[in-house]
Amino acid sequence: DAGVIQSPRHEVTEMGQEVTLRCKPISGHDYLFWYRQTMMRGLELLIYFNNNVPIDDSGMPEDRFSAKMPNASFSTLKIQPSEPRDSAVYFCASSLDTLNYGYTFGSGTRLTVV
Amino acid sequence: LAKTTQPISMDSYEGQEVNITCSHNNIATNDYITWYQQFPSQGPRFIIQGYKTKVTNEVASLFIPADRKSSTLSLPRVSLSDTAVYYCLVGGHTGTASKLTFGTGTRLQVTL
Numbered sequence: 268d269a270g271v272i273q274s275p276r277h278e279v280t281e282m283g284q285e286v287t288l289r290c291k292p293i294s295g296h297d298y299l300f301w302y303r304q305t306m307m308r309g310l311e312l313l314i315y316f317n318n319n320v321p322i323d324d325s326g327m328p329e330d331r332f333s334a335k336m337p338n339a340s341f342s343t344l345k346i347q348p349s350e351p352r353d354s355a356v357y358f359c360a361s362s363l364d365t366l367n368y369g370y371t372f373g374s375g376t377r378l379t380v381v
Numbered sequence: 382l383a384k385t386t387q388p389i390s391m392d393s394y395e396g397q398e399v400n401i402t403c404s405h406n407n408i409a410t411n412d413y414i415t416w417y418q419q420f421p422s423q424g425p426r427f428i429i430q431g432y433k434t435k436v437t438n439e440v441a442s443l444f445i446p447a448d449r450k451s452s453t454l455s456l457p458r459v460s461l462s463d464t465a466v467y468y469c470l471v472g473g474h475t476g477t478a479s480k481l482t483f484g485t486g487t488r489l490q491v492t493l
Binding site for chain 2: 271302309310358360369370371372373374
């Protein structure tokens with residue numbers, strides 16, 4: 268198994284541009300999570316899905332952020348328009364269930380908004 | 382959400398045993414205790430999980446006293462490659478995002 272695959276690994280964009288981050292979870296995992304990590308705030312849960320359905324998006328910072336999971340093997344996190352304060356490492360993780368807490372994280376996407 | 386408290390940082394020499402303690406005074410009956418490890422430029426990696434007493438795997442041991450208000454991650458004979466941030470999480474299946482949040486973690490530095 269290739270694990271959780273995220274793309275791109277690095278993204279540099281100008282303020283105001285649309286940014287799309289992509290994630291392929293581990294096959295068979297029913298849960299998918301999007302996290303954001305910064306020095307100031309640490310790891311924050313943005314949203315998670317169960318069986319492709321968004322369960323809780325209360326961590327999404329504002330309306331500029333949106334996430335979709337059109338099928339079991341693909342999810343996107345979109346920021347439109349992007350702002351410099353969105354600069355962070357965005358991680359995607361998947362899991363068989365939330366009770367087990369055995370999340371498998373991807374390598375992350377380092378986003379820099381200039 | 383059961384709040385967790387960990388030391389911000391720890392230092393150790395290679396070959397020593399390292400114990401990182403996490404306090405979680407308001408842990409709920411259904412909560413599990415889970416530890417993750419994160420290296421720079423990588424996502425966190427699951428290390429170990431337990432509910433009570435002791436759990437051991439090929440990487441670490443987890444000690445949980447009877448009152449479950451704290452837990453200790455034990456890393457035997459650390460090496461330089463164990464230098465990382467270690468996170469303690471407490472929670473269970475609640476369907477709320479707040480249960481799935483990482484704390485500030487403990488930065489372990491291993492030197493020769």
